[in-house]
Amino acid sequence: MRKVSTxxxxxKINQAVVRLIERREATDISMYDVAKECGxxxxxxxxxxxxxxxxxxxxxxxxxVDFDLxxxxxxxxxxxxxxxxxxxxxxxxxVNYYNQNPIAKxxxxxxxxxxxxxxxxxxxxxxxxxxxxxxxxxxFDIPQLPQPINIFAxxxxxxxxxxxxxxxxxxxxxxxxxxEALRLSEAYLQLYxxxxxxxxx
Numbered sequence: 001m002r003k004v005s006t007x008x009x010x011x012k013i014n015q016a017v018v019r020l021i022e023r024r025e026a027t028d029i030s031m032y033d034v035a036k037e038c039g040x041x042x043x044x045x046x047x048x049x050x051x052x053x054x055x056x057x058x059x060x061x062x063x064x065v066d067f068d069l070x071x072x073x074x075x076x077x078x079x080x081x082x083x084x085x086x087x088x089x090x091x092x093x094x095v096n097y098y099n100q101n102p103i104a105k106x107x108x109x110x111x112x113x114x115x116x117x118x119x120x121x122x123x124x125x126x127x128x129x130x131x132x133x134x135x136x137x138x139x140f141d142i143p144q145l146p147q148p149i150n151i152f153a154x155x156x157x158x159x160x161x162x163x164x165x166x167x168x169x170x171x172x173x174x175x176x177x178x179x180e181a182l183r184l185s186e187a188y189l190q191l192y193x194x195x196x197x198x199x200x201x
Contacts, residue, residue, distance in 0.1 A: 006048075009040070009044065009048065010048060012038045012039075012040070013034060013038050013040070013045055013048060013049070013055070014058070014059060015038070016034050016037035016038035017029070017034055017037075017055060017056070017059060018059070018102070018103060019037060020033060020034065020037055021102050021103055021106050021107075022102045025106060025110060025111075025112070026056060026106050026107055026110060026112045026114070027111075027112050027113070029052060030052060031045050031046060031049075031051070031052050031055070034052070034055065053114045053116050053117065054116075056107055056114060056117060057116055057117060057120060059103050059107070060103070060107050060108070060117060060120055060121070061120075062103075063101065063103055063104045063107070063108070064120075064124045066097065066101075066104075067094070067097075067124070067128060068128070068131070070090075070093045070094065070097060071090065071093075071128070071131055071132065071135065073093070074089050074090055074092070074093035075089050075090075075135060076089065077139075080139050083136060083139070083140050083142065083189075083193055083197055084186055084189075086132075086135060086136055086139065087155070087182070087185060087186055087189060088182060088186075090132065090135075091159055091178070091181060091182050091185060092178075092182075094156075094159070094163075095163065095173050095178045095181075098163060098167075098172075098173055099172050099173055105167055105172070108121050108160065108164075109160065109163050109164040109167040109168070109173075110164075110167065110168070111168060122157070125153045125156050125157050125160075126150060126153045128152075128153065128156055129150040129151075129152040129153025129154070129155075129156060130150065130152075130153075132152040132153075132155075132156070133145075133150070133152050136152070136193075137200070138200065139199065139200060139201075140197035140198065140199060140200060141197055141198040141199075141200055142193050142197055143192070143193070143194070145192055146192070151188070151189060151191075151192050152189075154188065155185040155188055155189055156185075158181070158184055158185050158188055159181040159182070159184070159185045162177055162178075162180055162181035162184060163177070163178075163181060165177065166178075
């Protein structure tokens with residue numbers, strides 16, 4: 001009988017959590033539930049993850065990788081005429097991702113008490129903010145921004161607050177609230193970025 005590798009076990013555990021999150025809220029999932037779903041002993045799941053929050057955090061890291069990749073794919077250079085076009089493309093891409101990904105929806109937008117997940121999301125937003133700023137500067141000559149504030153990270157977090165309200169009330173991000181998040185994030189960015197910015201090329 002072939003011995004199951006650690007990688008295979010981790011994949012099986014992660015797939016089980018994904019299936020559970022598709023059916024339940026994160027706060028309703030225990031390590032016992034995960035073990036039962038993947039057909040392993042609970043002690044085996046605990047061997048790889050000390051608690052359910054740590055297990056969720058490992059899945060959230062994959063979401064963060066997806067977020068980074070989205071930034072590289074969502075900008076249509078031929079459609080960038082004003083800096084607000086960049087904001088719209090980024091937020092539209094994230095709304096579509098959230099609505100298609102139960103892990104992202106429930107661990108980032110959902111109501112739970114896992115402090116480690118909230119901290120990880122905030123830290124990643126700060127990293128994303130720097131990446132977003134680089135995209136803006138690739139297209140437009142935007143002014144020097146206040147330090148150490150990262151307005152683009154704050155803009156992402158502001159939009160997420162609206163998305164969270166929508167998810168908690170409707171179970172997904174509605175077009176109406178997606179538009180509201182876009183308006184709010186754009187209004188905030190306009191405090192620092194002038195209406196007319198010179199193109200960098």
